Amino acid sequence: MRPINIDEYREAARHILSPDAWNYIAGGSEDETTVSENTQAYGRWRLIPKIFRDVSTRDQSVSLLGQTVSLPVVLAPTSPLRLAHEEAEIAQVKAAARHNALAILSMDAHHSLEETAEVSNGPRWFQLYCYGDRSLMKEVIAKAEASGHSALVVTADAFYPGRRERMMRTSFVLPDHIRMGNLEGLKIDPAARRPDGSIRRFALTWSDLEWVRSCTSLPIVIKGVSSADDAEMAVRLGVSGLVVSNHGGRQIDQALPSLDCLPAIVDRVGAAAEVYIDGGIRRGTDVLKALALGAKAVLIGRAYIWGLAVAGEEGVSHVLDIFKQEIDVAMAQMGLSDLKSLNSSYVAAATNYRNS
Template structure:
């Protein structure tokens, strides 16, 4: 594969995808201020390397929510992979498994979780808590039976964001023969019934998280926590991790970049909850900056779709290989033996100075 960077891969995917499908994957909400901010935030933070530290070749292996992974780079939940490539989520799962990376399966995947799990790699499952608790419970049981190791509960979507690119392109539904396979209820003979739509509910509350915590023993991460007071509240709900995420700029526009909001959340929770930075990561140096500000891992979304569109399983594998290599190089050049060695002393802030704990 010729792409030397995720930027080049994105350009190649844009050339291959139908314009409406590209916009579906690439777009954000309203004026796309947050979408642009997610990547721009990383450019405003410089790296100040340490030298002569003798740390040796960096180690990237880690453990998150009970899963061993080859690197602290997680595949974020992204929907509709079969729109990018005929093999869809199966190809993504195989590439992630081969790389030893954790794949967070979207609730809106176009392949059923049981089929995705056949790839054999570590899987988490994204969950939108549904107003129909009976359906939610049945889906959680499916996910448990499929072998998923954690639930990633998206909490920033009480209503659906307004995505003007999709409205302009008239994208209202999946094409014939394709649906959100995890929204098909399973019958007594494991037959899949008609798919239902994912429901968004403005009544979603902490009580629903408490209910889910009682329902399952799987680790639970909340995705979309941006305010430090919400992070503190999460500590009381028995959740196991937080994704610091603005939904890729696809929900509420003008929300700051997750990188800018990461330090106060890290300050709020300390070492009590691992944080996953989700939004705008396009280089290994981006990941290193997130680790220095308190993240235990980063998540990548759109780059996976670009790789899938260009080369299927091999394209996703190329994305993971590039990021792994870039992160190893960045850590070595900054004198770090692992992501755990990254700290704020390696950073220079040109436009914004985040609050950081000093104790």
């Protein structure tokens, strides 16, 4: 039977993927506490429906950095998608475009920026890891601009490898058929290569962020923010958006769940930047909880990879359908005709709810 929710897609994908691919995608660092707590955090909040509202029509559209998309669910930059399905990023952008949803392309994508731009004119942002040196990154940024990406997403929490014990146990390495399309054909300094031929990432500092800002007219989003102090500094340096994220629990274990970090960051930056969130989102009600706590949109990663693994582009599209349907039903029950009126009055901490 076709999966009817994200957990069923996860279970279906587990039976399709090889053990190595499953462990790479599903796993996190060390005890994987943060992986599970990202999801559990949503269970600590409850929804408060409101009655006698006209919800005969309902609108899920949101404006992200000035661009209207049809729903507040964004396909996060993840890699390597080809580990799940040969269509990889082609399926990602085509499925997103079918829904007028935003897709963020990974720097580490198998298919290059140009290849994905050829098959989709939908909303697309580009995620930047900094490989090699500044001259190489300046060339990649120019490619992102030229291929129609409307924002640059700088990932700030994955410069150093996490201790992912599932992969350590099997000495996992990426298969030879997976490539890094965005670096092909570029001049790479031999000093930037590791002994195995891979290219080193360099860890950004605040001054490097200022340099990235000077290289592009695109709005910049920082992905991987957990601290309100960091969020405030990023905004001071001209950042337009922030993704509250712990990299899906893949980098450092025991990190605070993304949802627990969200309210303080929203409170600190106010209207100075748009705030988004990823990590652990599995239901339409999770999306509404995040938005009620101040997020402008949510990013999903593993959730759509399960759909990709099961049915390629159709699977990714169906995952977006599921979120859209779940959000719509929840909006009707909560008295919401659109998302603009959604605020913290629609949610309560579960512990307080039980005590009242």
